Amino acid sequence: MITISKMSYTFGKQLALKDVNFCMKQGEFVFLCGPSGAGKTTFMRILHGALPVQRGKVDVAGYDLNTLPERRKHLLRRDVSVVFQDFKILTNQTVFANVALPLKVRGIPRHIIEKRVRAVLRSLHLDHKAMSPCEELSGGEQQRVAVARAVVVKPKLLLADEPTGNLDYELSMRMMDIFQQFHKFGTSIMIATHNREIMERMSGARVVTLHDGVMHEGCVETGGGL
Amino acid sequence: MSVFFHLLGQGVRDLFRAPWSLCMTIAAITLVSFLGGAFLMLVHNLDLQIGARQGNVQFQVYWQPQTTTEEVREVWAGLSSMEGVVNVRTFTPDQALGVLAESFQNSVDMEWMKGRSPLPPTALVECELPAEDGKKWAASMVERLRALPKVEKVSFNPLQVDLLTSWVGLTRMAFWPVTGFLLVVVALVVGNTIKLALLARREELEILRFVGASRAYIQFPLLVGGAFQGFLGAGLALGLLKLLHNGIEEMFNVPPLWMTISFLPPLHCLVIVATLAAVGVLSSLVALRN
Ligand SMILES: Nc1ncnc2c1ncn2[C@@H]1O[C@H](COP(=O)(O)OP(=O)(O)OP(=O)(O)O)[C@@H](O)[C@H]1O
Ligand SMILES: [Mg+2]
Numbered sequence: 001m002i003t004i005s006k007m008s009y010t011f012g013k014q015l016a017l018k019d020v021n022f023c024m025k026q027g028e029f030v031f032l033c034g035p036s037g038a039g040k041t042t043f044m045r046i047l048h049g050a051l052p053v054q055r056g057k058v059d060v061a062g063y064d065l066n067t068l069p070e071r072r073k074h075l076l077r078r079d080v081s082v083v084f085q086d087f088k089i090l091t092n093q094t095v096f097a098n099v100a101l102p103l104k105v106r107g108i109p110r111h112i113i114e115k116r117v118r119a120v121l122r123s124l125h126l127d128h129k130a131m132s133p134c135e136e137l138s139g140g141e142q143q144r145v146a147v148a149r150a151v152v153v154k155p156k157l158l159l160a161d162e163p164t165g166n167l168d169y170e171l172s173m174r175m176m177d178i179f180q181q182f183h184k185f186g187t188s189i190m191i192a193t194h195n196r197e198i199m200e201r202m203s204g205a206r207v208v209t210l211h212d213g214v215m216h217e218g219c220v221e222t223g224g225g226l
Numbered sequence: 227m228s229v230f231f232h233l234l235g236q237g238v239r240d241l242f243r244a245p246w247s248l249c250m251t252i253a254a255i256t257l258v259s260f261l262g263g264a265f266l267m268l269v270h271n272l273d274l275q276i277g278a279r280q281g282n283v284q285f286q287v288y289w290q291p292q293t294t295t296e297e298v299r300e301v302w303a304g305l306s307s308m309e310g311v312v313n314v315r316t317f318t319p320d321q322a323l324g325v326l327a328e329s330f331q332n333s334v335d336m337e338w339m340k341g342r343s344p345l346p347p348t349a350l351v352e353c354e355l356p357a358e359d360g361k362k363w364a365a366s367m368v369e370r371l372r373a374l375p376k377v378e379k380v381s382f383n384p385l386q387v388d389l390l391t392s393w394v395g396l397t398r399m400a401f402w403p404v405t406g407f408l409l410v411v412v413a414l415v416v417g418n419t420i421k422l423a424l425l426a427r428r429e430e431l432e433i434l435r436f437v438g439a440s441r442a443y444i445q446f447p448l449l450v451g452g453a454f455q456g457f458l459g460a461g462l463a464l465g466l467l468k469l470l471h472n473g474i475e476e477m478f479n480v481p482p483l484w485m486t487i488s489f490l491p492p493l494h495c496l497v498i499v500a501t502l503a504a505v506g507v508l509s510s511l512v513a514l515r516n
Contacts, residue, residue, distance in 0.1 A: 048436070050436070077437065077438040082436060107229045
């Protein structure tokens with residue numbers, strides 16, 4: 001699903017990722033951990049084409065990101081869904097409109113959109129808020145909208161950047177259940193997190209750690225972080 | 227297909243999210259295309275006039291004031307059968323008075339002079355000049371008209387045609403520079419509006435991209451928006467132009483011009499609307515590229 005070799009990324013002079021080698025098979029479930037500023041978000045942004053590949057080779061869901069032109073990136077993004085750390089939802093629109101958006105841009109018929117959005121909202125306990133504008137939601141609710149929008153299209157690969165950052169224990173666990181469900185149906189999932197509890201819940205999952213832009217296999221005690 | 231219409235509607239709806247900016251743009255486009263349309267109308271009418279008068283010359287014939295209506299009517303009946311004559315307009319003293327009053331916009335009351343008009347009977351004789359020796363022929367025509375019974379004076383103005391021709395030359399020369407300039411102004415105005423809209427919606431467009439919207443899906447509504455602005459502006463301008471035309475249609479229909487201003491033909495109107503819509507699309511495209 002993901003093949004990366006010797007990838008580096010710099011913001012100006014600052015090195016954010018350094019010679020990262022990484023492989024992820026189809027159907028794998030991976031936790032990406034590491035302290036704040038380690039490069040987790042940067043790593044994910046490269047994977048869905050929001051940042052260019054500066055050095056190294058990157059292949060995601062069958063797309064060679066070294067050569068994928070801007071006008072074909074939407075194809076990559078139809079296979080790779082992202083839950084952003086800052087949600088990136090349309091706050092002036094309703095929950096329903098936000099979750100329906102990825103289906104709408106794929107030209108899916110209205111009645112199917114209606115059914116799928118309702119189902120996803122129900123599983124995330126947002127159905128009673130479907131018609132509320134997102135600006136009236138709490139942080140945790142907005143986060144669930146972001147997750148709903150990412151999973152509603154049944155992506156091949158789901159990248160989630162701190163998807164439980166604003167949720168209490170109960171909701172975090174429910175969120176993990178949803179991820180697990182999608183995982184069972186074949187979605188490959190990568191979750192960036194500081195949250196040990198959810199990592200323990202998925203004790204069988206693979207864990208990789210980023211530290212100062214360098215990637216290690218396994219959960220490395222870093223001392224820092226949140 | 228339904229996606230197509232959805233995006234079409236989206237493009238127009240998005241514009242109304244910033245109604246003030248839309249209003250200003252439409253006003254600017256309307257103003258510019260109004261100016262352009264007025265200019266086109268001028269060119270069109272000059273063309274019509276030159277077409278109607280090309281190679282024609284008008285003779286103004288004055289009879290002696292004491293000539294009776296019966297006497298002069300007999301002569302008038304024979305005028306149109308004279309060689310080279312294409313059009314004759316005649317005026318009895320009372321009719322001449324009416325025209326005179328009209329040229330004062332009826333602000334001077336001349337009703338009391340009815341039947342005692344001091345003006346002589348006159349005729350406006352329009353002739354087709356032969357291809358060669360026009361001057362000579364015109365001179366001989368003057369002689370023939372003067373020889374008619376009770377004619378006091380014949381005048382003709384060969385300059386009229388020359389003057390018109392030079393006007394047409396001038397407008398032809400100015401046509402493309404003026405049109406080009408106006409189109410550039412429209413392009414800049416529309417481009418700027420689209421750019422502002424892009425800026426205001428940067429975040430939203432970014433989200434659209436992240437959830438897998440194709441480039442066409444994002445850009446098509448913006449192009450529709452550009453076309454719509456050009457379309458609406460041009461339509462409004464043509465409406466205003468029609469109003470102006472209604473006001474001035476008969477303004478020059480007085481001696482010695484006798485010209486009715488005609489409105490732009492439908493094809494010209496269509497071309498104006500289509501051109502502005504196309505300019506709207508083009509400038510949106512440019513705004514998107516940057
Ligand atoms: N747009 C940017 N311009 C300059 N530097 C940046 C930019 N984005 C990130 N960085 C830097 O790159 C490094 C990695 O940032 P990144 O956001 O990937 O960290 P992170 O692991 O996601 O942290 P957190 O857990 O706090 O979200 C940081 O040192 C950060 O300062
Ligand atoms: Mg981050």
